[in-house]
Amino acid sequence: MISLADLQRRIAAGELSADAAIAQSLAAIGAQDKTIGAFVCRADSVRAASAGPLRGIAVGIKDIMDTADFPTEMGSPIYRGHRPRGDAAVVMMLKQAGASIVGKTTTTAFASTDPTATLNPHNHGHTPGGSSSGSAAAVAAGMIPLALGTQTGGSVIRPASFCGVAAIKPSYRLLPTVGVKCYSWTLDTVGLFAAGVSDVAHGLAAMTGRPELLPQASVPTPRIGIVTQDFAGAPEASGGEALRIATRATERAGATARALELPEIVAEAWRVHPVLQEFEAHQALAWEYRENYDAMAPLIRGRLDESKGTLPAAYDEALRIARRARHALAQVFEDVDVLLTLSAPGAAPKGLGSTGDARYNRLWTLMGVPCVNIPAHVADGGLPVGVQVIARYSADAEALAAARFVEQALK
Numbered sequence: 166m167i168s169l170a171d172l173q174r175r176i177a178a179g180e181l182s183a184d185a186a187i188a189q190s191l192a193a194i195g196a197q198d199k200t201i202g203a204f205v206c207r208a209d210s211v212r213a214a215s216a217g218p219l220r221g222i223a224v225g226i227k228d229i230m231d232t233a234d235f236p237t238e239m240g241s242p243i244y245r246g247h248r249p250r251g252d253a254a255v256v257m258m259l260k261q262a263g264a265s266i267v268g269k270t271t272t273t274a275f276a277s278t279d280p281t282a283t284l285n286p287h288n289h290g291h292t293p294g295g296s297s298s299g300s301a302a303a304v305a306a307g308m309i310p311l312a313l314g315t316q317t318g319g320s321v322i323r324p325a326s327f328c329g330v331a332a333i334k335p336s337y338r339l340l341p342t343v344g345v346k347c348y349s350w351t352l353d354t355v356g357l358f359a360a361g362v363s364d365v366a367h368g369l370a371a372m373t374g375r376p377e378l379l380p381q382a383s384v385p386t387p388r389i390g391i392v393t394q395d396f397a398g399a400p401e402a403s404g405g406e407a408l409r410i411a412t413r414a415t416e417r418a419g420a421t422a423r424a425l426e427l428p429e430i431v432a433e434a435w436r437v438h439p440v441l442q443e444f445e446a447h448q449a450l451a452w453e454y455r456e457n458y459d460a461m462a463p464l465i466r467g468r469l470d471e472s473k474g475t476l477p478a479a480y481d482e483a484l485r486i487a488r489r490a491r492h493a494l495a496q497v498f499e500d501v502d503v504l505l506t507l508s509a510p511g512a513a514p515k516g517l518g519s520t521g522d523a524r525y526n527r528l529w530t531l532m533g534v535p536c537v538n539i540p541a542h543v544a545d546g547g548l549p550v551g552v553q554v555i556a557r558y559s560a561d562a563e564a565l566a567a568a569r570f571v572e573q574a575l576k
């Protein structure tokens with residue numbers, strides 16, 4: 166994989182020109198994407214910016230984010246050839262930091278669950294996950310050092326786990342969703358994929374202009390709460406093994422890691438996530454659902470059919486439960502610095518019929534807390550399995566620092 170931080174260092178030191186760095190990514194895309202299928206469309210040539218911390222960094226953008234230079238098709242024939250007039254806010258943040266957008270990465274239709282044709286670079290017989298399928302696959306395949314995705318359920322952390330890359334779903338609204346096709350305005354969160362945790366940190370710090378997100382010289386030893394999310398059901402063997410491996414590694418590295426039960430109201434919030442998500446989706450996708458029903462992908466159309474009757478009262482109750490759960494979760498972080506839990510039930514499912522299950526991700530998206538995926542285990546078939554570090558709301562720097570600790574402990 167291509168390390169963003171290493172490219173930055175080599176470009177700053179004059180060892181590599183920014184244009185050469187971009188050219189390397191374009192060549193890698195040309196060589197691999199015929200097989201992997203991570204990009205919907207891509208540039209043939211791109212000039213690097215002359216300034217900015219992300220100059221020379223080739224970035225892939227999930228194709229639900231508006232781009233003035235490329236079509237934005239939402240993973241749906243309803244938007245085939247659609248050309249937004251301008252860039253989404255996060256695309257402009259990347260450009261203002263000097264990054265070069267080299268293409269649009271595949272997404273499930275409207276970032277829901279209808280699988281794409283993208284292959285898992287570690288084992289082409291398996292899915293890369295979703296809904297940010299192409300972003301995770303393009304980074305994992307070593308085509309680009311940075312990609313943007315989104316998460317409403319588990320669409321950043323789960324594909325990152327399946328593809329063996331680092332990723333962050335930042336605190337809710339750390340990054341704007343202006344110009345990003347909405348599925349659920351309470352849940353939709355823009356995230357980043359990169360080779361390692363430090364690479365994610367450098368990318369997010371550069372985009373946001375927040376130097377506090379940059380990796381610090383020393384990595385503090387965190388107090389870790391191990392959370393198994395039993396309310397979400399038991400994991401597969403490989404998922405449970407990944408959490409056991411990561412737990413043991415952090416203890417060997419000197420961290421305290423203790424099993425932690427979440428308050429019942431937090432488990433209740435996990436249960437109501439789908440009510441809130443689908444109620445908002447019916448409003449966010451009302452035009453597509455009514456005016457283009459037959460052109461909608463089957464899984465998202467089926468989910469909207471099933472949730473058509475959700476009443477405002479049920480939605481309001483879900484919001485109340487989520488608010489109470491966020492307060493209860495904040496108290497959990499009085500005793501630990503971060504939580505460590507499963508990123509996915511196990512390794513990537515076989516075939517391309519499913520992008521996997523968000524059951525270990527959706528709670529944290531609703532809580533709005535920062536989540537960082539770290540590859541932790543390699544299951545049968547060479548398939549990666551990750552774990553995620555979770556910090557309290559707005560503690561993105563702490564989440565990244567603790568994730569670096571876990572990443573280093575696993576080496």
Ligand SMILES: NC(=O)CC(=O)O
Nearest residue numbers: 276317318319320523
């Ligand atoms: N957008 C999403 O997060 C959906 C998913 O988890 O598959």
